[in-house]
Amino acid sequence: MLKPETLRERRKRELRQQLSDTATVMFLERGFDAVRVADVARACGVTEKTVFNHFGSKEELLADRWDTHVDALGARLAEAEPLDAALEVLGEELDFLVASARRHGWEEIRRFGELVRTTPALVAHHRAARDRLTEAAVQALATRAGTTPDDPVVRITAAAVTGLWNVYALSLQRHLPKGAARAAREVRADLARAADALRRGL
Incomplete structure (x- = not known):
């Protein structure tokens, strides 16, 4: 409780x-x-x-959600299958984005994304944050498997799992003009396709 x-x-x-x-x-x-x-x-x-x-x-x-992602992914990787854990965290982030769009308007969400993509300091910050997310996934997966963080299987699994964040960002950018509801559906579909490709072993 x-x-x-x-x-x-x-x-x-x-x-x-x-x-x-x-x-x-x-x-x-x-x-x-x-x-x-x-x-x-x-x-x-x-x-x-x-x-x-x-x-x-x-x-x-501006980019204050990364700590939430790191904590949530680390916690879920302790129990859930890695891809399911990532999809859960990204699904919650998408829900948060849609709720924000209802409060502030979808146009502001679009402008926010454009600001991040066109500001070098923010681009660098997001790259560093994704690296931090990957390292958190490495630690969680290594602990769960009872191995070390330099285990190549742990490393490639963490990289694949957090690669879904790149899919999410690019999909959101592509579908933003379609409006909140449709964009959310399209992003979820893209994430599911990417995860299925990883499950099949590429």
Whole structure:
């Protein structure tokens, strides 16, 4: 049973969300490079140090879902079949995206994706985050198999599993113009096809 959230934890979570939401709006309006962390802090009525207490970098203000992916994939790989574990995590991320689109509009989701793809610092951040996701998968798979992280089977399995994140990103980019509901269906179908190819051993 999950422990109830304390008042301190709730306030911390709410401030983190406020910082991320405010930064996202500012980045979309002005461009990522034109907005400083100090600008986001000022807009939220906090210090720059407070922002960095919640986010390790400026890039994380916008791309703040990677920690969720790393934790969720690691936990699921401890029990579920690797591809099923990855599809579950990506399915939840797609649900989160569709819910965000309902709140903010699909056009904002499209602009968000365009900002990430056209900003070198964000592209680099996403690549580094995917590498971190792969290493987390390596550790989880090695522990489950009772082997070491340098086991070649563990390494190639982790690379294949987290390769689904590339499929997800490219599929989402391709299908975004079709609207939230149809895009979600198409992305799920692409992920299922990719996973089936891996299950068949390519």
